[in-house]
Amino acid sequence: MQVLPNITIEHYLGLSAVLFCLGLFGMMFRKNAIIIFMCVELMLNAVNLALVAFSKIHGDTDGQIFVFFIMVVAAAEVAVGLAILMMLYRNMHTTDTDQLNSLKG
Amino acid sequence: MEKLVSLIPLFPLIGFLFITFFGKNLSKNAAGALATAMIGISFILAIPVFTTQLHGAHPVMVKVLDWIHVGSFHVDISFVVDPLSTLYVLFITGVGSLIHLYSIGYMHEDEGFHRFMSYLNLFVFFMLLLVLGDNLLLLFVGWEGVGVCSFMLIGFWYKDHANNDAAKKAFVMNRVGDLGLLLGMALIFIQCGSLRYEDLFINGSGIASLGKYTTLAAILLFIGAMGKSAQFPLHTWLPDAMAGPTPVSALIHAATMVTAGIYLVARCSDLYAMSEIASSVVTWAGVITAILGASIALTQNDIKKVLAYSTVSQLGFMFAALGMGAYTIAVFHVVTHAFFKALLFLGSGSVIHAMGGEQDIRRMGGLKGHMKTTYWTFLVGTIAIAGIFPFAGFFSKDQILAHALENNMPVFILLMLAAAGTAFYMFRMFYLTFHGDFRGTHEQEHHLHESPAVMTLPLIVLAIASTVGGFMGFPHAIGESIHFHHWLDHFLDGTVVLAHSHMSAMTEILLALVAMAIAGGMIYYAYTTYIVKNTMALEDDEIPAGIHRLLWRKYAFDELYENIFRRPVDQLSHGIQHWIEDKALLMMVDGTGSAAKGLGHWMKGWHNGQILTYLIAIVVGLIAILYFI
Amino acid sequence: MLTEYAFWLLSFIAVFSGIAVIISKNPVYSVLYLIMTFFSIAGHYFLMNAQFLAAVHIIVYAGAIMVLFLYVIMMLNLNNIETEKRHNIIKLLAVSAAGLLLLVLSGAVQKADEIAVSGKVGAAGMVENLGIALYRNYLLPFELASVLFLAAMVGAVYLSKKNLNETQSA
Numbered sequence: 056m057q058v059l060p061n062i063t064i065e066h067y068l069g070l071s072a073v074l075f076c077l078g079l080f081g082m083m084f085r086k087n088a089i090i091i092f093m094c095v096e097l098m099l100n101a102v103n104l105a106l107v108a109f110s111k112i113h114g115d116t117d118g119q120i121f122v123f124f125i126m127v128v129a130a131a132e133v134a135v136g137l138a139i140l141m142m143l144y145r146n147m148h149t150t151d152t153d154q155l156n157s158l159k160g
Numbered sequence: 161m162e163k164l165v166s167l168i169p170l171f172p173l174i175g176f177l178f179i180t181f182f183g184k185n186l187s188k189n190a191a192g193a194l195a196t197a198m199i200g201i202s203f204i205l206a207i208p209v210f211t212t213q214l215h216g217a218h219p220v221m222v223k224v225l226d227w228i229h230v231g232s233f234h235v236d237i238s239f240v241v242d243p244l245s246t247l248y249v250l251f252i253t254g255v256g257s258l259i260h261l262y263s264i265g266y267m268h269e270d271e272g273f274h275r276f277m278s279y280l281n282l283f284v285f286f287m288l289l290l291v292l293g294d295n296l297l298l299l300f301v302g303w304e305g306v307g308v309c310s311f312m313l314i315g316f317w318y319k320d321h322a323n324n325d326a327a328k329k330a331f332v333m334n335r336v337g338d339l340g341l342l343l344g345m346a347l348i349f350i351q352c353g354s355l356r357y358e359d360l361f362i363n364g365s366g367i368a369s370l371g372k373y374t375t376l377a378a379i380l381l382f383i384g385a386m387g388k389s390a391q392f393p394l395h396t397w398l399p400d401a402m403a404g405p406t407p408v409s410a411l412i413h414a415a416t417m418v419t420a421g422i423y424l425v426a427r428c429s430d431l432y433a434m435s436e437i438a439s440s441v442v443t444w445a446g447v448i449t450a451i452l453g454a455s456i457a458l459t460q461n462d463i464k465k466v467l468a469y470s471t472v473s474q475l476g477f478m479f480a481a482l483g484m485g486a487y488t489i490a491v492f493h494v495v496t497h498a499f500f501k502a503l504l505f506l507g508s509g510s511v512i513h514a515m516g517g518e519q520d521i522r523r524m525g526g527l528k529g530h531m532k533t534t535y536w537t538f539l540v541g542t543i544a545i546a547g548i549f550p551f552a553g554f555f556s557k558d559q560i561l562a563h564a565l566e567n568n569m570p571v572f573i574l575l576m577l578a579a580a581g582t583a584f585y586m587f588r589m590f591y592l593t594f595h596g597d598f599r600g601t602h603e604q605e606h607h608l609h610e611s612p613a614v615m616t617l618p619l620i621v622l623a624i625a626s627t628v629g630g631f632m633g634f635p636h637a638i639g640e641s642i643h644f645h646h647w648l649d650h651f652l653d654g655t656v657v658l659a660h661s662h663m664s665a666m667t668e669i670l671l672a673l674v675a676m677a678i679a680g681g682m683i684y685y686a687y688t689t690y691i692v693k694n695t696m697a698l699e700d701d702e703i704p705a706g707i708h709r710l711l712w713r714k715y716a717f718d719e720l721y722e723n724i725f726r727r728p729v730d731q732l733s734h735g736i737q738h739w740i741e742d743k744a745l746l747m748m749v750d751g752t753g754s755a756a757k758g759l760g761h762w763m764k765g766w767h768n769g770q771i772l773t774y775l776i777a778i779v780v781g782l783i784a785i786l787y788f789i
Numbered sequence: 790m791l792t793e794y795a796f797w798l799l800s801f802i803a804v805f806s807g808i809a810v811i812i813s814k815n816p817v818y819s820v821l822y823l824i825m826t827f828f829s830i831a832g833h834y835f836l837m838n839a840q841f842l843a844a845v846h847i848i849v850y851a852g853a854i855m856v857l858f859l860y861v862i863m864m865l866n867l868n869n870i871e872t873e874k875r876h877n878i879i880k881l882l883a884v885s886a887a888g889l890l891l892l893v894l895s896g897a898v899q900k901a902d903e904i905a906v907s908g909k910v911g912a913a914g915m916v917e918n919l920g921i922a923l924y925r926n927y928l929l930p931f932e933l934a935s936v937l938f939l940a941a942m943v944g945a946v947y948l949s950k951k952n953l954n955e956t957q958s959a
Contacts, residue, residue, distance in 0.1 A: 058837060059837070060790070060793060069898055070800050070803065073807075074807055074826075076887045076888075077804070077811065077887075079779060080884065080886075081810065083779070083882070084883045086875065087816060089819075090810070090816060093810055093858065096854065104833060111839070120922055122842055123919075124930060126850075127934045127937065128934075130849055130938070131941035135948070137945070138944065138945040141948070141949050152772065153772070156768060772879065783890050786893045786894065786896075786897060
């Protein structure tokens with residue numbers, strides 16, 4: 056199943072998986088909320104990549120439309136998320152997730 | 161004409177429903193009249209149905225409704241019209257309507273009058289269902305129905321705790337018997353594939369396929385009869401059942417319901433005729449009960465208790481007859497007993513009514529002058545039960561004795577003893593109640609009066625029936641020599657198994673004379689004791705230890721059952737409560753709770769507010785999901 | 790041939806800069822590496838003939854989102870705030886969890902050959918086709934997306950207002 060000459064869908068899915076796992080790893084590895092945020096973006100983009108690859112091999116636009124909407128949601132999410140982050144920093148003076156544990160049950 | 165039979169149970173049911181739902185708008189007289197009229201209509205309908213069977217039995221099954229059709233199991237609400245059932249219907253509705261009439265007077269002051277009347281109607285409905293049903297299952301419905309009505313009516317005055325206890329006792333004792341009946345029915349169904357009399361007895365012999373289970377089935381059915389008809393060892397409920405109003409005692413616990421057991425055995429007479437062992441079990445249970453009841457009745461001082469033990473004893477006579485194969489004679493005794501025992505109970509009710517609720521014969525005496533009708537009718541009943549010619553009890557009892565003499569000497573001797581005892585205790589009660597000086601309070605003496613006409617009229621009718629009722633069963637040998645046939649035997653021929661008698665007329669006459677001489681001797685003994693010597697029945701605490709006290713304590717059966725059954729069950733229950741309920745079950749319940757709590761505590765540890773922890777949980781879950789996909 | 794090299798090159802850049810995002814100490818570097826990742830992903834989009842998406846991707850992510858990130862980092866002065874490190878066990882845990890996931894995912898990807906494909910290869914990524922699909926089949930989600938944006942905007946403004954309590958009480 057060729058997406059590009061000599062490049063199959065597995066290549067793209069593999070790349071997407073690697074990027075996704077990188078993002079996930081980053082989320083667990085780092086404590087800074089900003090970096091964690093960036094890792095979320097990275098994961099979203101990994102998914103986008105897989106979707107575009109699917110769209111390409113299926114030859115229709117639906118996959119790309121999904122990507123489009125994911126971007127929309129991501130943009131909205133970033134706007135709100137960063138606003139929350141600023142609020143947090145203003146009140147707690149930190150972006151260290153280990154100290155943001157007031158949800159403790 | 162036979163189709164009319166389907167209407168017979170309908171009227172009591174209508175009466176019950178009407179009085180239950182619309183009774184509040186009726187006056188007491190109207191409700192009582194309605195209830196009585198319903199039974200009266202049934203009685204009138206029963207007459208033409210009965211006459212269809214007069215000239216030889218030709219049983220007819222009248223189907224009313226489909227009931228249960230499952231696989232090969234077919235049972236309908238269907239009535240059987242044959243001599244046995246129509247005879248029962250006739251005396252149930254006849255005696256029943258008289259007792260309804262009587263109740264109007266007896267219960268007039270009671271606030272639960274409407275309830276009482278509706279229960280009585282319901283009882284008659286179930287009783288008719290019991291005897292009319294053409295299969296054992298419908299019989300069972302009626303059986304349970306009369307049991308429930310009996311329960312409700314014994315505990316009619318439910319504000320007194322003792323009455324409720326008596327009702328519960330009757331119900332539980334009956335339940336023991338009902339289990340036997342149910343098992344017997346199950347056994348018959350498994351072996352024969354049907355519960356209809358038509359398949360079992362009438363058309364050939366369905367019961368023949370019982371094979372080696374014949375005896376077992378017969379005994380199981382008899383256990384049911386034992387419970388309902390208060391036979392030893394399940395007899396203790398009947399005397400306690402006297403807690404109910406007196407008309408109830410007359411209708412349910414003397415005339416009709418308690419004879420359901422005899423009906424059952426007579427209906428299944430083919431089955432009992434096939435089993436020697438079962439028959440002798442029936443005989444001996446009957447004999448033991450007869451002698452037991454008669455001996456206890458000698459020492460009782462409650463007018464209704466005496467009659468109750470007398471009923472127990474007479475039922476024993478009937479079962480003895482059944483066991484010896486004299487099914488028609490047993491049914492004969494049922495009918496005559498229904499007349500004179502209903503009469504005696506209603507008479508005692510009249511006395512209790514006059515005495516303002518007093519039931520102790522030691523507090524009575526000299527009522528003869530105050531209540532003429534009651535006195536004379538009661539005398540008729542007493543003579544009838546004592547077995548003096550030509551009153552009804554003489555014929556039936558004498559034939560049971562004759563049959564015993566022919567078949568089984570020990571049974572004869574014991575029954576003779578019981579009969580002698582019967583004559584004595586009945587006249588003892590009679591003299592203490594009606595003769596001598598009045599021993600009650602002044603207030604009671606002032607209040608003494610004859611009962612109203614609605615109460616005395618049934619007494620008179622029943623007295624007439626008790627006088628002439630015996631002639632429908634004139635003894636065989638004597639009857640043949642004077643061309644007066646044993647009508648009942650002929651009538652029931654083909655429905656129940658007939659006993660064959662080879663007695664000569666001479667023996668029968670001799671036996672009758674001997675029996676009457678003994679009864680007369682006992683009456684004379686009672687006369688000298690209580691009239692001439694004017695001896696008084698002993699007060700409770702004066703009764704000497706020994707046999708007298710044992711009899712007075714009713715052979716301590718209640719205490720015995722208390723120790724054998726109630727105590728161990730009680731202790732078992734306590735044990736179960738303590739060990740199973742409090743310890744084991746509580747441990748399980750508490751364990752479930754604390755397990756959930758512990759799980760919660762443990763899970764709480766994961767909710768530490770750390771994003772990392774949540775994230776790891778998500779990843780682990782994701783891996784698991786993807787892996788299993 | 791050229792596209793094959795391009796794929797490997799872009800993939801390498803994407804993964805390399807992805808790793809760099811995670812291990813950079815300074816968040817500003819992280820942001821810059823992330824932008825690099827996004828550019829390489831946009832390159833992939835180009836390769837797959839999704840030009841419009843590539844353009845939008847760069848505009849939205851690199852142009853808007855990452856600028857927002859930078860802006861926040863600068864404003865909060867987070868450049869060198871992170872000094873303490875994760876515990877080693879947690880690092881190990883993170884590595885093994887992510888590795889395991891990658892393993893499972895690649896196991897799933899192995900079966901991707903079986904996907905049924907229509908086979909038509911067209912100008913799926915061209916602006917015209919995308920526009921037709923978006924404004925015809927996906928009109929309602931498109932409009933809803935705009936409402937979502939509006940809500941996000943209002944939320945963001947509201948959240949970042951200073952002295953929230955005072956404004957509320959006022």
